[in-house]
Amino acid sequence: ETGVTQTPRHLVMGMTNKKSLKCEQHLGHNAMYWYKQSAKKPLELMFVYSLEERVENNSVPSRFSPECPNSSHLFLHLHTLQPEDSALYLCASGGGLENNEKLFFGSGTQLSVL
């Protein structure tokens, strides 16, 4: 176990549904990240939170809405997604913005949008 837990592991949703992905870390890290992983593409950084403040938003459509209520929890709220949003969504945590060393990833949520 990496210390980063993501739920649910699998999610199937229709285009009109609202769902949320949850991430929890017990590593004492200050930074948390959402990545999108699609087949044959590089991991795409979506959002970065440092000390519960969003510091990065890589031109992600507004149908993805992150929330970081505290340094241990991160959510990704999903609303009116498109089929092309189907992918593996990975949460990661790290020691902090200036520490570009090790990132710890969760096992991801495999999302299918019908």
Added chain:
Amino acid sequence: QQQVKQSPQSLIVQKGGISIINCAYENTAFDYFPWYQQFPGKGPALLIAIRPDVSEKKEGRFTISFNKSAKQFSLHIMDSQPGDSATYFCAASSRGTASKLTFGTGTRLQVTL
């Protein structure tokens, strides 16, 4: 624009052989080059990393070779084992960029018996 190019896309190696995965980058500001290993159903995990002040780093059967002038780095897996079968991602980042790693597209390695 993809800043880190990784090849090959897939690789089949016999047990005991050497697996070699290559990456090239464009941004000369990059100064940290990790490799991540991902097994099916799991997230990526850091395997080994190098900074440009050295040309090689070895950890067990895993070695990173780094060529700063060519802006290339590679992962060598010696004595490849079936348990090494996974997807490998190279990445790069520079200081002060909020730990924003730029990843390659991944190489799916299969080690056969």
